[in-house]
Amino acid sequence: MRLENVWLRYHRRGPWVLQGIDVRIGPGEAAIVLGRNGVGKSTLLQVAAGVLRPGRGRVTDRPARVGWVPERFPADQPFTVTRYLTGMARVAGLGRAAADEAVTFWTDRLGLSGFRSVRLPELSKGTAQKVGLAQAMLRPPGLLVLDEPWEGLDATTRELVPELIADVLAADGSVLISDHRGETVRLPAARRWLVADGSLSEETSSTDETIAVVEVAVPAARVAGTVARLRAEGHQVLRVRSDASTAAPQARPAEPLRSAGAARPAEPSPGAAGELAAVQPEAADPVVEPTAGETR
Numbered sequence: 001m002r003l004e005n006v007w008l009r010y011h012r013r014g015p016w017v018l019q020g021i022d023v024r025i026g027p028g029e030a031a032i033v034l035g036r037n038g039v040g041k042s043t044l045l046q047v048a049a050g051v052l053r054p055g056r057g058r059v060t061d062r063p064a065r066v067g068w069v070p071e072r073f074p075a076d077q078p079f080t081v082t083r084y085l086t087g088m089a090r091v092a093g094l095g096r097a098a099a100d101e102a103v104t105f106w107t108d109r110l111g112l113s114g115f116r117s118v119r120l121p122e123l124s125k126g127t128a129q130k131v132g133l134a135q136a137m138l139r140p141p142g143l144l145v146l147d148e149p150w151e152g153l154d155a156t157t158r159e160l161v162p163e164l165i166a167d168v169l170a171a172d173g174s175v176l177i178s179d180h181r182g183e184t185v186r187l188p189a190a191r192r193w194l195v196a197d198g199s200l201s202e203e204t205s206s207t208d209e210t211i212a213v214v215e216v217a218v219p220a221a222r223v224a225g226t227v228a229r230l231r232a233e234g235h236q237v238l239r240v241r242s243d244a245s246t247a248a249p250q251a252r253p254a255e256p257l258r259s260a261g262a263a264r265p266a267e268p269s270p271g272a273a274g275e276l277a278a279v280q281p282e283a284a285d286p287v288v289e290p291t292a293g294e295t296r
């Protein structure tokens with residue numbers, strides 16, 4: 001699939017959020033869309049998914065079946081989980097029996113079997129997110145677009161997201177993901193697209209793949225400012241956690257260097273006070289993705 005010179009703004013005289021994006025993603029490839037809040041990551045994902053139409057430019061070779069998981073599942077619909085998913089499966093083109101089978105399979109896999117008769121507005125945010133994931137997977141998508149898929153999910157389901165992505169990639173589908181939680185460290189092979197000032201650049205992996213995870217203890221009141229500053233400096237904040245202990249922070253040796261693929265959010269450290277942020281330097285020297293030239 002290619003985005004060719006894609007421009008998008010929300011209002012006729014409003015600012016252009018996307019300005020001449022040229023990028024392609026091939027079968028079996030995943031790309032993580034990164035960038036600061038409000039820079040246009042969701043907008044880009046929605047254009048890729050076909051939810052938004054570009055004001056200028058076009059999207060070509062979009063797979064016929066697109067699975068789209070929005071940042072917030074629209075749970076204000078008067079259906080039970082089964083009724084909603086069955087309806088979505090039928091809309092996706094499955095016959096009655098195949099739809100029932102797909103709904104049973106995905107509600108089981110995502111731990112939703114106990115919620116089949118619950119109406120969507122009664123679901124917790126995390127459970128509703130799982131329904132959103134299930135509807136995207138009912139028919140194997142050629143393109144899976146996930147906007148902050150880890151948001152609100154419990155630990156068990158968070159582990160499932162990379163499995164679903166791997167399934168789609170193994171079937172030669174493509175996957176686009178936005179993620180401000182740093183969960184995509186679980187996807188070391190994914191490409192990294194950085195959105196800034198309406199443009200997209202691709203981070204290339206450096207020849208030296210080793211990265212360091214640095215734990216930083218700050219007073220709780222300064223967490224938001226510290227996180228914002230670290231992000232502004234181009235670091236990836238993996239996790240913020242509270243520590244109930246009031247003991248003074250203890251100097252601890254830095255974590256040993258490890259590869260990007262092995263990086264994980266740091267585990268709680270006994271003795272540290274306040275809030276802790278684990279940060280990892282972003283890859284240096286983003287390189288602009290070659291401009292798409294050929295059209296379908």
Ligand SMILES: Nc1ncnc2c1ncn2[C@@H]1O[C@H](COP(=O)(O)OP(=O)(O)OP(=O)(O)O)[C@@H](O)[C@H]1O
Pocket residue numbers: 010017035036037038039040041042043044180
């Ligand atoms: N429906 C809309 N109408 C008008 N402006 C919008 C709409 N949706 C998004 N925007 C604006 O477009 C810009 C990009 O928003 P978008 O949600 O794509 O950013 P984002 O990078 O995904 O942000 P975040 O990291 O906070 O989710 C922002 O300035 C936002 O205010």
